[in-house]
Structure formats: structure tokens, C-alpha cells
Amino acid sequence: MSLDQLAGLLADRTRAAFCMALLDGRAWTAGELARHAGVSPSTASEHLSRLVAGGLLAEERQGRHRYVRLANPAAAALIENLAVYASSVAAPAATPGNLRESVRMSAEAQARTCYDHLAGRLGVAVTDAVLARGLVSDDAGFAVTAAGRAWLASQGIDLAALKGSRPLVRSCLDWTERRHHLAGTVGAALCGRALDQRWVERIGTGRALAVTPGGRTAFRELLGLELPARRPGGAE
Amino acid sequence: MSLDQLAGLLADRTRAAFCMALLDGRAWTAGELARHAGVSPSTASEHLSRLVAGGLLAEERQGRHRYVRLANPAAAALIENLAVYASSVAAPAATPGNLRESVRMSAEAQARTCYDHLAGRLGVAVTDAVLARGLVSDDAGFAVTAAGRAWLASQGIDLAALKGSRPLVRSCLDWTERRHHLAGTVGAALCGRALDQRWVERIGTGRALAVTPGGRTAFRELLGLELPARRPGGAE
DNA sequence: GGCACAGTTCGGCGGGCACCGAAGTGTTCG
DNA sequence: CGAACACTTCGGTGCCCGCCGAACTGTGCC
Numbered sequence A, B: 001m002s003l004d005q006l007a008g009l010l011a012d013r014t015r016a017a018f019c020m021a022l023l024d025g026r027a028w029t030a031g032e033l034a035r036h037a038g039v040s041p042s043t044a045s046e047h048l049s050r051l052v053a054g055g056l057l058a059e060e061r062q063g064r065h066r067y068v069r070l071a072n073p074a075a076a077a078l079i080e081n082l083a084v085y086a087s088s089v090a091a092p093a094a095t096p097g098n099l100r101e102s103v104r105m106s107a108e109a110q111a112r113t114c115y116d117h118l119a120g121r122l123g124v125a126v127t128d129a130v131l132a133r134g135l136v137s138d139d140a141g142f143a144v145t146a147a148g149r150a151w152l153a154s155q156g157i158d159l160a161a162l163k164g165s166r167p168l169v170r171s172c173l174d175w176t177e178r179r180h181h182l183a184g185t186v187g188a189a190l191c192g193r194a195l196d197q198r199w200v201e202r203i204g205t206g207r208a209l210a211v212t213p214g215g216r217t218a219f220r221e222l223l224g225l226e227l228p229a230r231r232p233g234g235a236e
Numbered sequence C: 001g002g003c004a005c006a007g008t009t010c011g012g013c014g015g016g017c018a019c020c021g022a023a024g025t026g027t028t029c030g
Numbered sequence D: 001c002g003a004a005c006a007c008t009t010c011g012g013t014g015c016c017c018g019c020c021g022a023a024c025t026g027t028g029c030c
Helices: A003-010 A013-022 A030-037 A041-053 A073-088 A099-110 A120-132 A146-154 A184-196 A213-223 B003-010 B013-022 B030-037 B041-053 B073-088 B099-110 B120-132 B146-154 B184-196 B213-223
Strands: A057-062 A065-070 A112-114 A117-119 A141-144 A170-173 A180-183 A200-202 A209-211 B057-062 B065-070 B112-114 B117-119 B141-144 B170-173 B180-183 B200-202 B209-211
Touching: A003 A013, A003 B003, A003 B013, A003 B073, A013 A030, A013 A041, A013 A057, A013 A065, A013 A073, A013 B003, A030 A041, A030 A065, A041 A057, A041 A065, A065 A073, A073 B003, A073 B073, A099 A112, A099 A120, A099 A209, A112 A120, A117 A120, A117 A180, A117 A184, A120 A180, A120 A209, A120 A213, A141 A146, A170 A184, A180 A184, A184 A200, A209 A213, B003 B013, B013 B030, B013 B041, B013 B057, B013 B065, B013 B073, B030 B041, B030 B065, B041 B057, B041 B065, B065 B073, B099 B112, B099 B120, B099 B209, B112 B120, B117 B120, B117 B180, B117 B184, B120 B180, B120 B209, B120 B213, B141 B146, B170 B184, B180 B184, B184 B200, B209 B213
Parallel strands: none
Antiparallel strands: A057 A065, A112 A117, A141 B141, A170 A180, A200 A209, B057 B065, B112 B117, B170 B180, B200 B209
16 A cells, blocks of 8 residues: 555545544444534445555444444554644634534543543643653653653553553644643553543543543642643633 | 645645655755656646645745755654555555666665665664664663763764754654664764765665765674675675 | 344445646746 | 746646445344
8 A cells, every 4th residue: 555545545524534533542333433424324334444444444343333443553643643733734624613612622622532542731731740750751762760660550550561562652742732742552551540540531422531520639649730620611 | 724634635646756755855846756756847836836835845946946845854754654554554555667666675675764864774773783782772662871872972963952842762663674763853863974974875866875885884883783785786 | 023223335426636738937048 | 138947827638536315234122
């Protein structure tokens, strides 16, 4: 497959909408994606088949449902990086068309998942905190320090178990905050921990997350973060 | 700009060919790119205008020549990452159509520039050596060690001067070797050093590099690398 | 076993885009 | 100053693709 063929897969507003939705890290059904993108089931079916054949998505059948998800972390990083670069080019993408959309975009700016790690203001704040506390260093590259290794172990995150083909820590540029946040397998593990411990919970079907009261306490105690009480759709 | 619009810029074989050519890090004229891609000057002109307007390329006029280059390192990383992912999907892109193309692809596999850093077997070998010698560590992320800082200083590369918005060290997956090589500002500085000291020199107008006899000596002395004497188009 | 649901396949329709040649503009050189 | 070169603009042509409705298939539930 060539560069223009891969790019062609994403050069359509319906397929692009599917991929952006799937950046929440979850599996969606074909019907859900059709409704999300506002197209008919037949259109969705055809587009999904092309995305699967092209290697960006993976599928799984369960009874009469066809579930699809992003094929792998590299596909997710590709799509996120394209979206970040696109949003940095002048003439920004759509502004909120109505109140509901404005609320959604605000929620996503607060906290959300970026494929498998925390993003939005929460993601940036967590990244600033781990840097400030010396748990991760960016002096000579981006690496977990010895203190960070111990801290992660106290959170049940074993670095040795995370070693693999993906980088342990990677900096991911946030499209809402335009600042970096922690990605890589450590970033994913932290996100998983936050969801498991119910420090954050998902809002609806999008990528938005809400910090729970218990989460506010945990982030204060573990990282010294004072997070605002979240009011749905309201001011900080 | 949205994801599908940005992807649409690359979803055409002519524009994709332009961007791949520009991954050599140099500026090309519109006429050179037209010939490279096998299209007429008018076609090239229109495509280049779209790529510039879309933020992937930057242009500069000099007399009757229009020079274009990749807009910034992020654009280069995007294109390289897309090309790497595309090549990893089954049904590989074009195999060499003739002897000349086979020779060119072989040369690029040996050593080439990947936008601004060394890639190919040379890039991978250099990366393996700096890891083995403890100049860069990947234990807990990708970072230059204290020994590496000193070594780079002995090569006239000052880390403090390299600090900026780009990561110092970044791992870039190589599409010919399918292994990682050193990217980021340190990777770029090393490549610049190798070109300045004439350890490598460019071959023709592509991205291929040849290791010079002086370079073979330098790589052996500095990093313990035994590089084969390069025979154009021949076996190792 | 029949009905409802989820998804697939296929032919038709309309819109958009890549390409080029011709004519033009701007720059450079003899 | 005129010719040559590099590039641009624009109208025309042909091809490709996204979308959908209708008919179909497979699954699940009552």
C-alpha cells in the first residue's frame, strides 16, 4: 500500500468521522457509527469494509453485530497526529454549531481519552505534575526516573511488564490545549488505573471524561493536583 | 482544517510523490518535482499551490524559480509515519520496475536521510551503537545519558542548544529495516555532523547516502561500527 | 417458525477532481 | 531589447467516488 492510498482512506468526511470516534479506544457497532456520522447503514458498511481492508480498523462479529475498533496503537497515533496537525493549520475546523455541541467540546477540553491515555486539561495537568515531581524527566529525552518507577509501582504499574514494541513514555501534543501530555504504555497504564479506580468516568459515548469526587481526592493526594469540581456545561 | 481535508492533500499520487521526494529535507523547484512525478508543469503548479495552502509545504521564489520544501519537522514526521504505516499493511507498494530502480532502492536501504536524520541500515546501526555504548538509554523511555551528553559535546553537539519544541530524541520506525532509528533534534544534529564532516555524502537527487572512506574510519573510531565498503548496486 | 433487527450487496445518479494544452506573466541572459 | 526559460491561469474533458434505496442474508427473540 502506498502513501496516497492510505491517505485516501481518511480523505472522506464519513471515514474520518468514524476514525475520530474510534479514538475513544472503544469498539463501536456499524449501526452506531452510521448514526454518529449521519449516513445510511449501507454507506457505513461500505466505508467500514474499506477501512478494515486498508488496515486502519479491525473488526469482530458478535451475532448480528459487527464491532470495529482501531487496528492498533500506531493507527491511533497516526490519526491523532493528523488531526492535531490539521487543527494547527489556519482556518480552524468547525466551531460549535449549537449549545449541545459547545457543551461536548468543552467537556472534551476538560478531560478525555486520547485513544488510550488521558488528554485535555487533565492530561496536561497530570503530565505537568509528574514532571514537576521528578517522576518523569525531560532533561535529556522523555524517560521515567527512579522515583517515578517507584511511584508507578505503588500504583500497581510495573514498568517491566509494560516493555514492548511501543515506547514507554511518549509525548503527545494535545489539540485542545496545544501542550504535551503523557502517552505511551505508561500513559495508557495510568489512564487504565484512573478508570479502574473510578477516579474518572466516561461521559456518554464520546471521548469526554469526568473526574469523580473520589478522583479529585486521589489526584490531590497522589500528585498534588487541585482539580475543579466539574459542572456539566458550566463554567469552571 | 479537518482530518479529511488534510488527508485529502496526500490522497493523490502526484502530491504524495512530491511529499515523499521532499522528505530528503531539501528544497526542490516546481519543474524538478513535475519531472520527478511525470506530470506537466501546469499540473505540478496547481498541486503545489494546494499543498502550500494546506500547510504541508512552504514556498520561496528566487527569480523565475519556485522552490518548495516541507513546511516543518512535524509535517515531515507525519508524512514519514504515514508512509511507514502504509508499507506495513499487506500488499506492499511497488516493487522495483527495472534495474535502475532496484539499484536506487538498494542504496536507500543502505543509508539515507529520513527528513533530517540518518535512516536505513546506517541509521539503525548508529542507533544500536549509541544504545549499546550507553550514550542513549531506552530503559525507562528514550533519553540521552550523562555519558551520551559528554560524547555529543565531543562531537560539537550541545544538548542545551538543541532544546526546543521538538523532542531531543525520538524513535523513528524505519520502513526498509522495520527497526527503530534515532530521530529528534539529536538525530538531526548527528546527521548534520556526518554531512559536515563528510562521513557521508549524498548520492544523486534522492535520499540515498554513501558512507565515505573517511566516514567508515570515523564510525569505527567513534562508535565501533564496521561498515562495509559500499559498492553501488552490488552485494554487501 | 415467523418476525424484527443488523448488516450486506448492487445498480444508478450526481458531483467533484486530476489532467492537460493554450495563452499568458515574470525573470534572466546574450 | 528580444528570445528563452520557469511558472501560472483557465476552460475543457473524462473518470472516479460517495451516497442511497431496494432486495437480500444472517442472527436473535418471542
